Amino acid sequence: MEIICPIDAKYSDQIARFLAPSDRQEYFEQLIATRKCTGIKVKHDSDHGKGVYADSEFQEGDLVLKDQMLFGVQHSSNKIDCFVCGFCYRFISSIEHQIGRKLYLQNLGVSTNHECDQGTTSSSAVANDWNGSDLSDDEANSDTVDCQNFGECASSNTVKIPLPMEVVLSLMHEELVLPYSEKFSQPSVIPCRGGCNEGCYCSKLCMEADWEMFHSLLCTGTELKSRRKEALLAFIEHANETNDIFLLAGKAIVSTILNYRKLKAAKLKQKEKSVCSEVSVDCDCHMLLEAWKPISMGFKRRWWDCIALPDDVDSCDEAAFRMQIKQLAYTSLKLLKEAIFDKECELLFSLDIYGSLIGMFELNNLDLVVASPVEDYFLYINELPESEKKKAEQVTKPFLNALGDDYSVCCQGTAFFPLQSCMNHSCLPNAKAFKREEDRDGQATIIAVRTIRKGEEITISYIDEDLPFEERQASLADYGFSCRCPKCSEEQQ
């Protein structure tokens, strides 16, 4: 049965304008300037749409771009292992608290999921099955390097030796101090100003920025009316159980509403000052379109149209499968609408827009990976001179034994980066996403893997480029194109 969202019909013309590809050159020029990555530019070409080009020469190992995320989310299952800032994803609190908190949750029987599939998915099998075409999954090639370096995805082979709850609690409450831990201490926790348990930050700056951009509409703290709070909790739970990309789509809508309110407030102020009464402050589509501008730049396809058909779904069931995906998105949208609806921004609650947002994140996102100081700590202890190591390990060993291989799990999530997402694919890339030792937050780092001449397009690989030709083409079908890079052209013959 056809799924009908009344808002799609009511605003069909405006929605078409919102979803039309946008390439405002000055937007990208400004972004490049604020990120101080002046060696690149974003250009259009008729074959692949937008792309990133070198505006100066890069040598192998040079930093091409450090891009700040526009929207990010930590995978829900990873929240058990890693306590990070809800805005920049830096680790927060002491080593004792990180370890104690993890062991506490482990003792309570809260399970973790350390599968290498760290794309957009929550732990749900449903979402795992349905996440075929996320760039972050296929970016494994570059980011898996990080995973391996940081020990992420280590299967829990080591038998964990549990510790009594009182020992775990005293560690978590920092009554017990581990040797040398002060060397790895992270910023202390700044709580959410709305009083919810979800929002914890590394600084007041991050807390305020998150509040301004997203969290004031997504906070489940005490100020929220109970009906909205219930709906918001239901929306979050549904996303955690199905696909955490829904949380990103929710954030995109929330940020547009908040942007719109800011623009409107500025216009009101202007009207108060102005003698002329012609400044209209009713919801005008231009203002909403302006608020939507950062999102309008992203490459979009509707989720139910672009998602690859899973191997276990027969092609004759394709239509039913796509309808099921659309229904899942609609369920999520209705929960979100109940929680944060704003009449003036009604058209943002269109299913077409919601589906396009999900598709945008699925096709463009990169893995969010931040190395853990807990791993660094245990490596440091292991590398101490023998006598100091022996002494330290008398205290640390029981905790390492209790953690097992999980001691090294890094922060994992998925994020949309506005400049990096303009990079096209090549099976012979000249750059890759790679975290360096100093990259301890959720920003994307793109490094040149060979000399890149001025004017050359900068490409990354969305997939494992070492796979055989057929497998590469099959993986790239998830992105809706077949690769015609020199390597593919040569291997096809």
Ligand SMILES: C[S@@+](CC[C@H](N)C(=O)[O-])C[C@H]1O[C@@H](n2cnc3c(N)ncnc32)[C@H](O)[C@@H]1O
């Ligand atoms: C992350 S976006 C890259 C930026 C995109 N070109 C744009 O216009 O915004 C990914 C999409 O770009 C296109 N694309 C990327 N690399 C390509 C390639 N080598 N050949 C054809 N299309 C490509 C595909 O449509 C893909 O789904």
